[in-house]
Amino acid sequence: xxxxxxxxxxxxxxxxxxxxxxxxxxxxxxxxxxxxxxxxxxxxxxxxxxxxxxxxxxxxxxxxxxxxxxxxxxxxxxxxxxxxxxxxxxxxxxxxxxxxxxxxxxxxxxxxxxxxxxxxxxxxxxxxxxxxxxxxxxxxxxxxxxxxxxxxxxxxxxxxxxxxxxxxxxxxxxxxxxxx
Amino acid sequence: xxxxxxxxxxxxxxxxxxxxxxxxxxxxxxxxxxxxxxxxxxxxxxxxxxxxxxxxxxxxxxxxxxxxxxxxxxxxxxxxxxxxxxxxxxxxxxxxxxxxxxxxxxxxxxxxxxxxxxxxxxxxxxxxxxxxxxxxx
Numbered sequence: 511x512x513x514x515x516x517x518x519x520x521x522x523x524x525x526x527x528x529x530x531x532x533x534x535x536x537x538x539x540x541x542x543x544x545x546x547x548x549x550x551x552x553x554x555x556x557x558x559x560x561x562x563x564x565x566x567x568x569x570x571x572x573x574x575x576x577x578x579x580x581x582x583x584x585x586x587x588x589x590x591x592x593x594x595x596x597x598x599x600x601x602x603x604x605x606x607x608x609x610x611x612x613x614x615x616x617x618x619x620x621x622x623x624x625x626x627x628x629x630x631x632x633x634x635x636x637x638x639x640x641x642x643x644x645x646x647x648x649x650x651x652x653x654x655x656x657x658x659x660x661x662x663x664x665x666x667x668x669x670x671x672x673x674x675x676x677x678x679x680x681x682x683x684x685x686x687x688x689x690x
Numbered sequence: 691x692x693x694x695x696x697x698x699x700x701x702x703x704x705x706x707x708x709x710x711x712x713x714x715x716x717x718x719x720x721x722x723x724x725x726x727x728x729x730x731x732x733x734x735x736x737x738x739x740x741x742x743x744x745x746x747x748x749x750x751x752x753x754x755x756x757x758x759x760x761x762x763x764x765x766x767x768x769x770x771x772x773x774x775x776x777x778x779x780x781x782x783x784x785x786x787x788x789x790x791x792x793x794x795x796x797x798x799x800x801x802x803x804x805x806x807x808x809x810x811x812x813x814x815x816x817x818x819x820x821x822x823x824x825x826x827x
């Protein structure tokens with residue numbers, strides 16, 4: 511039987527695909543692919559939206575697909591959608607901390623089967639950088655990064671990770687988490 | 691009840707943070723910071739002398755002493771920015787937290803290597819967590 515969360519990700523990915531938006535799942539839903547398996551309360555997704563018009567169209571289409579948006583605009587780096595049927599929340603990140611929407615970031619996304627759908631998930635290196643670059647970074651974010659180091663080990667692209675960490679100003683923090 | 695996290699933040703910073711959203715009077719600050727009025731007044735005076743906050747007085751419609759309003763100055767805002775920037779450099783986790791996280795990551799790797807359905811486990815765990823949060827509410 512599909513869980514509420516499984517249904518949520520399926521409906522969201524279906525909406526993003528219909529609207530042909532470039533996106534990647536970040537946060538707790540991305541973690542089981544390359545880190546620890548832990549519970550989460552919401553779904554975080556980064557969506558590449560280039561202007562207010564596209565953003566408002568997305569919000570309108572989300573409304574038609576069963577989501578309700580907290581009033582927001584393209585100027586906000588993050589907006590919240592509630593799924594009416596389940597009350598679950600989706601955080602839509604237009605400008606995720608520490609991540610730039612460039613070709614490399616998009617190319618490195620990984621297509622992963624999450625429940626009943628194939629969805630794009632942020633690369634493990636960008637996942638680690640965005641976790642550490644959050645201004646409200648907490649204990650769980652650091653633990654998530656550490657679990658990716660432990661699970662992937664030598665499979666991590668060190669050069670890319672260090673380059674992105676340097677750009678986001680989190681190189682020393684990344685080293686401290688890895689050593690800790 | 692003051693949280694452990696708040697307890698680790700210097701009182702000066704907490705006062706400045708409190709005045710960011712709205713200018714507050716001494717009594718409101720005393721409640722927000724969980725300290726007595728006398729201590730709040732002394733703190734506000736000191737921060738005022740250091741140029742971090744400004745105190746203005748407003749006379750209300752009723753008789754009595756005018757109420758005071760504490761607001762951060764430009765220097766106070768710069769102090770807060772510098773504090774946040776420094777604070778962001780500090781690790782939140784203890785070595786034991788990171789060791790546990792590494793063990794969880796290694797366990798997930800073993801599960802994946804054995805072709806265990808990691809996303810099914812994740813959905814199950816998140817479902818339990820959500821139900822628990824719902825029952826607490």
